[in-house]
Amino acid sequence: MVSAAQLLRRGVRSISAGALGLIYPPTCAGCGAATADPHALCPRCWSSLRLIEQPYCQRLGTPFPVDLGIGPLLSPRAIADPPVFGRARAVALYDDVARDLVHRLKYEDRLDLAAPMARMMAAAGAELLREADCLVPVPLHWTRLWRRRFNQAALLGRGIGRIASLPCETSLLARVKATRSQVGLSRAARATNLQGAFRVPASAKPRLQGRRILLIDDVTTTGSTANAASRVLLRGGAASVDVLTFALVAAEAG
């Protein structure tokens, strides 16, 4: 039963949203063109987003070019070099629209994009969310957090947590090494760069024991970050670690 106060609050909210819409007409989260709904993608950007759909590798979440109809399947990389985490899923391939969204969120302070991106991630990761106890965003080292002022993975994690009714735990994993940016590094260099980068703080260990973790990040490229973080979480007592990102560089992730 909806109370009079709740109805009033909803009314005020929709009037304010309407007034704001007149001052700031809603624009596409991808290209900035006019849209009907705030924080939505326009039809052109939506159709350019290369969503990852079945069939994909059951471990790495990388799409297969053809459906052999005999799933569940593993990619050659997942067989030759199995990841530390259980399963990874992502919304879209990291090109055009997906790259623009990630860049705007991360480098242009478009924090408003976190909510629509989290909605897409919650849909793409529904299977993993059903089997998770909590979300752990990939942490930033404090120096990078200080410079950027926000952790994009934590913003996404909080948004997904609200949708899936799961706690987003930002203190179970710490980034203790100020690693250089992964951008432009080779696969081997990325893995080396992340050695010793993460730690489960001693005070967090009791809260990690036996929990099924869903690690959240903006992008998976080679999977080095996800592997390094997963290794530390599993050693620290997590029961399992799956990974959910917004975008995936399929050529690198294998």
Ligand SMILES: O=P(O)(O)OC[C@H]1O[C@@H](O)[C@H](O)[C@@H]1O
């Ligand atoms: O570790 P890989 O998967 O190669 O690269 C992905 C990482 O590189 C960063 O830019 C992303 O934010 C993510 O944390």
